[in-house]
Amino acid sequence: MGRPTTVIPLGKRLLPAVVAITLLLPLLFAGTAPAADLSLSSKTYLRYFERELAGGNKDTYAPLYEYLSADATNLGEMPLAFHFYGWGRLDLGDPSGSGKESGDIGSAYLEYLHPQGNAQMKLGRFFLTEGAAMETLDGAFVKTTTPLGLGISLYGGAPVEQSILNGTTVGSSLYGGRVFFARAGFVEIGASYLMENGSFQEGKDREEVGGDLWLRVAPPVEFNAQATYNRSVSEMASQRYAVRIVPGATFDISAGYESYTYKGLFQSTLNPAFVSPSVDNNDEVQTIFGIVDWAFVPGWTLEVAGKSIRHDKSDPGDAYRGEVGVRYTYNNKKDVAGLSAAFVAADLEKDEYQEYRGFATYSPSKLRLTLDALTQQYKKEPIPGIGKKNQYQVVATAGYQLLASLNLSGNVTYTQSPNFQEDWAGLVRLNYDFATTTGGKK
Amino acid sequence: MTRRMPFPAVFGAALIALLFGCSAVSQTPSVPPKHPEDLPQGRVDCLECHKDVSTGALKQYDSVRHSRVFIDSHGTYARQGQNLCASCHAPEFCQTCHARKEEMKPDTKMGDRPDRRAPHRGDYTVTHQIDGRLDPGSCFRCHGNKSDSRCKQCHK
Numbered sequence: 001m002g003r004p005t006t007v008i009p010l011g012k013r014l015l016p017a018v019v020a021i022t023l024l025l026p027l028l029f030a031g032t033a034p035a036a037d038l039s040l041s042s043k044t045y046l047r048y049f050e051r052e053l054a055g056g057n058k059d060t061y062a063p064l065y066e067y068l069s070a071d072a073t074n075l076g077e078m079p080l081a082f083h084f085y086g087w088g089r090l091d092l093g094d095p096s097g098s099g100k101e102s103g104d105i106g107s108a109y110l111e112y113l114h115p116q117g118n119a120q121m122k123l124g125r126f127f128l129t130e131g132a133a134m135e136t137l138d139g140a141f142v143k144t145t146t147p148l149g150l151g152i153s154l155y156g157g158a159p160v161e162q163s164i165l166n167g168t169t170v171g172s173s174l175y176g177g178r179v180f181f182a183r184a185g186f187v188e189i190g191a192s193y194l195m196e197n198g199s200f201q202e203g204k205d206r207e208e209v210g211g212d213l214w215l216r217v218a219p220p221v222e223f224n225a226q227a228t229y230n231r232s233v234s235e236m237a238s239q240r241y242a243v244r245i246v247p248g249a250t251f252d253i254s255a256g257y258e259s260y261t262y263k264g265l266f267q268s269t270l271n272p273a274f275v276s277p278s279v280d281n282n283d284e285v286q287t288i289f290g291i292v293d294w295a296f297v298p299g300w301t302l303e304v305a306g307k308s309i310r311h312d313k314s315d316p317g318d319a320y321r322g323e324v325g326v327r328y329t330y331n332n333k334k335d336v337a338g339l340s341a342a343f344v345a346a347d348l349e350k351d352e353y354q355e356y357r358g359f360a361t362y363s364p365s366k367l368r369l370t371l372d373a374l375t376q377q378y379k380k381e382p383i384p385g386i387g388k389k390n391q392y393q394v395v396a397t398a399g400y401q402l403l404a405s406l407n408l409s410g411n412v413t414y415t416q417s418p419n420f421q422e423d424w425a426g427l428v429r430l431n432y433d434f435a436t437t438t439g440g441k442k
Numbered sequence: 443m444t445r446r447m448p449f450p451a452v453f454g455a456a457l458i459a460l461l462f463g464c465s466a467v468s469q470t471p472s473v474p475p476k477h478p479e480d481l482p483q484g485r486v487d488c489l490e491c492h493k494d495v496s497t498g499a500l501k502q503y504d505s506v507r508h509s510r511v512f513i514d515s516h517g518t519y520a521r522q523g524q525n526l527c528a529s530c531h532a533p534e535f536c537q538t539c540h541a542r543k544e545e546m547k548p549d550t551k552m553g554d555r556p557d558r559r560a561p562h563r564g565d566y567t568v569t570h571q572i573d574g575r576l577d578p579g580s581c582f583r584c585h586g587n588k589s590d591s592r593c594k595q596c597h598k
Contacts, residue, residue, distance in 0.1 A: 028589035037476065041532070045551065065546065069534045073475050081475050085534040089545060098591060104543040107533035113475050117468030118498060118525060128535050131522040134583065136542055137564045147468045160542050161587045164594045170587070180522070185495040185502055212522055214501065222505060224518050238579065240518065244511060246502075250491045252509040254488075260579045261467050270587040273597040279578055287577070293509035309576050316575040326558070333484050336557035344572065349475055351572050357563070359556035374564045381566050393564045397554040411553035417565035427553060439478045 036072045039435035043067040046092075049425035062093035080112045083126075106136070119144040128155060131178035131192025132210030132228045136160035139174075145182060153178045159196060163270035170200035170270060171206065178210075188214045196268060200232070201275065205233040208266040220247040222254075228264075234262030242289075248293040258287040285311045301327045303340075317347030325357075335361045352379035366401040368409065383418045391417035399429075407431040473498025477530045484557060486530070498526035513559055517583070542588040 045065040052058050066088050073081040083258040088103030089096070094362040109124030122141040128134070130143070130153050139157015156175035163170050173196070180190035189212070213225040222244050228238040242256030261284045266274040275281065292304045305323045325340030337360035346352050359372040372395040381389050392415070399409025473496065484507045492503040499506060499519070506512060506519060506526065520527060520536075527536075538548050539561065549560035562570070574581050585593065 005529065024492065043551075045546070047546075047550075063545075067534065067551075068585065069532050071476075071532060077473070083533050084574070085532065085537060096458065102543075102545065104541070106537040106541055110578055111475070113472055113525070115472055117470055118472045120472075120525060127533060127540060128458050129524055131521055134517070134540070136520070136537075136540075138587070145468075145471070148540070159587075162542050162591075163587075164591050166598075182500045182510065185501040188500060190522060194587065213520075214505075215521075216502065216505075216524060226518055242515060242518070244515075245503045249487065249507070251505065252511040254511045262578070265579055265582060266586065268587060269582070271585055271593055271597070273574065273593050274582060274586060275490070278597050285577060285579055291511045291514055291538065293511050301510075305510070305514070311576075317473050319576045330485070334481060336484060344576070345575065348554075351576055352511075353572060354571065361557065368554065370556055371552075372563075376564060378568075378572075382571060391565050391568060395549075395553050395556070399554055411550075413553070415565050417570050419565055429554070437476075438480050441477055 010428065025422055028340070033075065035077045037074045037249070037437045039071045039437075041067075041069040042430075042432040043069075044430040044432075046428045047096075048093075049291075049423070057095040061096040063090065063096040064090045065333075066091055075346045079113050081113070082109070084108050085345075087095075095106075107381075117145060117147070125160060126244070130155065131190055131212060132194040132208045133174075133176055135174060135193070137164070137174060149184075151180050151182065153180075161270055165270050165275065167271050168200060168270055169198065171196040173197045186216050188212075198268070199265075200268045201266070202233065204232040204267070208237060230264040230267055233263055235261050235268050237261065237264035237267075252293040253291070255290040256288075258289065260285055280315075286310045286312075290345065300327050301329070303327065315348075316351060319344055319346035319351055329331050331363060334363045337361070350380045350382070353377060356422055368397075368399040368401075370397045371395070381418065386418045388418045391415070393417075405433050471497055473529050475523050481530060494528065495525050498529065499523060510559075539584050540588065541584075544590065 007338045043066075046062065047065070048062050050058055050060050067086070068086055070084045075081060082361040084106040086103065086105040089101060090101040095266070105125060107126050109122050109126040110123040114120065114325075121141050125136065125138050126141065127136050128141060133155065136159070137155060137157060138160055141153065141155040143151065143153035145151035154177040159171045159174040160169040172257045174194070175192035176192065178190050178192035180188060182188040189318070192210040192212070194206070194208045196352070198205060200206055208228050208230050210226070213223070215223045217223055219414065224244065225240070225244045227239040228237040238260040240256065240258045242254050244252070244254040246252050262279055262281050266279070272278060272315070278401060282400065287307055287309050289307045290305070290418070293301070294302045294436040303323070303325045307321045309321070311318060321342065321344045323342040325338060327336055327338040330337050338358070340357045342355040344351060344353050353378045355374070357374045359371070361368065361370045362375055374393045376391045378389045379386055393412045393413065395411055397409055397411045399407055401407050407430070409429045413425040413427070415425070488503045489507055489509060495502055496506065499522070501519075513518070538551065547562050547566070549563045552558050553561050570581070
């Protein structure tokens with residue numbers, strides 16, 4: 001009798017190959033490296049904060065983070081690019097997370113973008129938003145639009161996820177696509193399909209179909225719609241419909257309706273915060289929203305937003321959130337100051353709070369100073385047993401441009417909240433940006 | 443016994459090749475992979491230089507002007523294509539929030555950019571109880587399957 005065969009999901013088998021290919025492919029162009037446009041961004045952060053523990057002990061944390069982003073475009077003078085983004089952490093004090101070291105690779109992919117017609121391909125690890133999909137994927141993506149406006153996109157690979165939900169592992173493979181029709185400046189309409197193999201809520205895969213629409217009804221008026229249906233649990237996962245009016249470069253107003261069902265949207269969750277008992281899985285949220293952005297005087301912008309949130313269940317009840325703010329941009333647009341106020345009025349007192357915030361930046365020459373103050377005032381004590389119903393936080397930063405490509409800055413953060421009687425935290429930030437050409441990434 | 447390629451796979455590959463070929467002969471220029479001009483700090487207004495319709499997103503530039511309205515609904519536009527976004531934003535821009543694994547809050551990383559709409563300002567471990575109760579769908583987009591292990595300290 002032969003040995004039983006271990007079946008390894010396709011996505012898992014592909015993963016090492018995809019990563020290896022992606023990392024090795026740029027070497028093929030090593031000889032042509034001078035022909036590539038390179039950009040590199042390194043952001044180094046050293047944080048410092050303390051936490052008091054039960055029994056009067058104190059932990060001191062000093063995590064050192066490095067975030068590295070690199071892009072090589074025009075590889076071999078072809079429309080090929082390689083993109084990388086990742087981070088790592090090393091604790092110089094007590095362990096601030098799970099262990100004294102951590103890190104992740106967010107993106108590492110090769111991209112082909114044809115000079116005409118927007119045909120594109122990606123291979124490796126990348127963040128993808130396409131119809132029903134908003135995923136990080138180890139795999140491949142291809143998208144093409146014909147001159148007639150009809151287009152198709154396909155993707156497949158292993159989803160890059162992390163599960164902290166007992167008994168649920170990450171999906172083993174994910175694939176899907178979108179067909180669409182776009183007419184420049186008038187309409188884009190799409191239908192999409194997504195399949196993720198795994199054992200999610202109710203032990204099922206995640207299978208979704210989606211639809212999306214952008215329609216410029218008249219020169220200043222557009223309509224957006226997006227809906228996703230979860231076939232695995234036979235529930236509408238989410239819907240969003242909005243009308244937006246953009247009559248010029250200074251005024252923008254939008255209003256719409258949004259809804260989602262917990263059962264449909266959270267079916268593939270890997271986080272216990274989205275399953276019972278943290279939430280009632282039979283609940284449904286319906287939202288009506290409106291937003292206004294009005295540059296009423298050059299440099300001054302008024303922002304007003306409102307939202308009515310309705311639950312089908314009595315707990316947690318319905319709520320309204322309102323927000324108004326004003327921003328002033330100055331110093332040749334290098335600096336911004338703002339004031340805002342927001343409130344949440346709800347059926348239940350424990351869900352009500354007010355928020356006030358003010359901030360300003362000042363950037364004379366190579367120096368940059370910023371100040372940001374926030375307070376939140378809760379109607380009912382948010383942590384039972386702790387009488388404090390307010391929180392305050394002030395963040396002050398100072399930075400200096402040491403070289404054209406090198407910036408050093410630091411934050412000091414002071415917090416008072418139901419969690420902290422008084423908390424001081426510090427951060428030192430060193431940014432290095434290098435590029436062989438002008439333009440590009442922010 | 444030989445295994446045949448399934449018909450849907452062959453058909454799909456042929457269709458993609460055909461459409462890719464059609465796309466390649468198009469005379470419409472693609473959106474450049476990298477914005478050719480340096481971009482200033484702060485909210486950029488595409489309308490200062492661009493008029494009409496973007497060749498990448500096939501939408502008017504006023505649709506993607508980074509107003510508060512656009513910022514709050516950017517996902518709706520991104521789900522119809524990322525190439526225009528990617529011309530100015532590196533992958534790290536999206537993945538500062540939409541990450542599988544992240545330990546620093548966006549407002550901590552960008553403490554020197556209070557003008558940015560970074561979520562979770564203040565001691566958000568307190569306020570998230572309310573926002574999460576009222577509108578958990580807004581949390582799900584970043585925390586649903588790309589989780590922070592700190593959630594597990596309370597959500598078991």
